[in-house]
Amino acid sequence: MKQKRLLVIGLDCAPPALVFERAEELPHLKKLMENGVYGNLRSCDPPITIPAWMVMATGRDPGQLGLFGFRHRQGYSYNRMWIANSTTIKEKTVWDYLSEQGKESILVGVPPSYPPKPVKGKLISCFITPSKEQPYTYPESFKQELEDRFGGFIFDVVFRTQDRAQVLQEIYQMTTNHFQVIDYLIEDKNWRLFWFVEIGVDRMHHAFWKFMDREHHLYEPGNPFETAIFDYYKFLDENIGRLLEKIDDRTAVLVVSDHGAKRMKGAFCINDWLIEQGDLVVTEPPEKGQNVEKLKIDWSKTRAWGWGGYYARIFLNVEGREPQGIIKPEDYEAVRDELAERIKAIRGPQGEEWKTVVIKPQEHYPELNGDYPDLMVYFDDLYWRSAGTLGYGSLYLEENDTGPDDAVHDYEGIYILYDPERPGGRVQNANILDIAPTILTLLEGPEVQGLQGKSLW
Numbered sequence: 001m002k003q004k005r006l007l008v009i010g011l012d013c014a015p016p017a018l019v020f021e022r023a024e025e026l027p028h029l030k031k032l033m034e035n036g037v038y039g040n041l042r043s044c045d046p047p048i049t050i051p052a053w054m055v056m057a058t059g060r061d062p063g064q065l066g067l068f069g070f071r072h073r074q075g076y077s078y079n080r081m082w083i084a085n086s087t088t089i090k091e092k093t094v095w096d097y098l099s100e101q102g103k104e105s106i107l108v109g110v111p112p113s114y115p116p117k118p119v120k121g122k123l124i125s126c127f128i129t130p131s132k133e134q135p136y137t138y139p140e141s142f143k144q145e146l147e148d149r150f151g152g153f154i155f156d157v158v159f160r161t162q163d164r165a166q167v168l169q170e171i172y173q174m175t176t177n178h179f180q181v182i183d184y185l186i187e188d189k190n191w192r193l194f195w196f197v198e199i200g201v202d203r204m205h206h207a208f209w210k211f212m213d214r215e216h217h218l219y220e221p222g223n224p225f226e227t228a229i230f231d232y233y234k235f236l237d238e239n240i241g242r243l244l245e246k247i248d249d250r251t252a253v254l255v256v257s258d259h260g261a262k263r264m265k266g267a268f269c270i271n272d273w274l275i276e277q278g279d280l281v282v283t284e285p286p287e288k289g290q291n292v293e294k295l296k297i298d299w300s301k302t303r304a305w306g307w308g309g310y311y312a313r314i315f316l317n318v319e320g321r322e323p324q325g326i327i328k329p330e331d332y333e334a335v336r337d338e339l340a341e342r343i344k345a346i347r348g349p350q351g352e353e354w355k356t357v358v359i360k361p362q363e364h365y366p367e368l369n370g371d372y373p374d375l376m377v378y379f380d381d382l383y384w385r386s387a388g389t390l391g392y393g394s395l396y397l398e399e400n401d402t403g404p405d406d407a408v409h410d411y412e413g414i415y416i417l418y419d420p421e422r423p424g425g426r427v428q429n430a431n432i433l434d435i436a437p438t439i440l441t442l443l444e445g446p447e448v449q450g451l452q453g454k455s456l457w
Helices: 027-035 049-058 094-100 142-150 164-185 200-212 228-244 270-277 329-344 432-442
Strands: 005-011 037-042 071-073 081-083 104-108 121-124 191-198 251-256 260-263 266-269 304-307 312-316 357-359 375-378 384-387 407-410 412-418
Touching: 005 228, 005 432, 027 228, 027 251, 027 412, 037 432, 049 094, 049 432, 094 104, 094 191, 094 432, 104 164, 121 142, 142 164, 164 191, 164 200, 164 228, 200 228, 200 260, 200 407, 251 432, 260 412, 266 270, 270 304, 270 384, 312 329, 329 357, 329 375, 412 432
Parallel strands: 005 191, 005 251, 104 121, 104 191, 266 384
Antiparallel strands: 037 412, 071 081, 251 412, 260 407, 304 312, 312 375, 357 375
């Protein structure tokens, strides 16, 4: 009897609006929806690529993983940081559990998977891979096979650039390369879990959202890239259709995204605001576009500073914790509460009310590890990015401060679960933490204690 297998199709950043609401134009995904169970997939906090894919793969939230983004402050230093990679993941993934049972996995581009770690099966690392000159496969000898057959693997594209035509060409080139590799690897008869992530979806959103979305403040009617994003989704659907032709009737399919996407309204200059508020004290005015790490800061008078990104990370300057801390430990909660209230009261450039969310990590996560910030801030329900750079003469920027970027992340991603042995056709919303137990249930993996989610079957 043939063994049960699972194909996981990861579409980084895919939102419900571009899959479920336009499914009529995506026949292969639509068929999976009609015959499976599908719905919105609530991402983790924060809803960004790293940590979200590892939350999905481990069934552990960012607090347990100690992973709150791509970069992290190192301890309580003012200017040292570390960058997340595969070695930061200490919890077991679903493929680790399956490996212990002798079940093989093929993994392609699941973030963060550089440097490559051993797995029973094969692995190709993800978009954080520095270059093809580095080892990027497990086993390492597998790299040569990829180089000989496909000229290697394209990990990412430069997408924060004004040359959108070039970006579009390179995203298609990358995605074509990925599916060529995947089409080849899926012919392997030994895998039980095949999981790949297409980062091109995310890159399309960030590079082309303003050209598609009529509500975007920078949208221009009749622009040459108006249909670029959804044309790419149709291209993806065609490639997924060819992939589905290669699997048998004992293979389940899970299409999943790590978070969603929506238009970016602008970027809010958190550090300029902290200077205005008297929380961040500088000895020299910031230059335009200056990074906070290069500011001349008077730490003897500074209470707080922040980092930019899809969400803001706020750090407090606490006596006995930071090198030149001034907030008394017994005043920590009062200072943090007062700052959180001021942040929540921030309004938009026209005085409009924002739906800003402020998270205290110690209260939000059941378990808290790693180098977490004192406050996590989603400006206006994530519509506004946090600008970490300063000196623009305004707190509100029309565009991202670190290069062209038209979209922000949203809480709701997607999932579609099709199992040929089970009836489908129903809608059921889920949480990103439900994916790991679902995979282990489908593939008869071990019962793992401490997983926060529950199986969708």
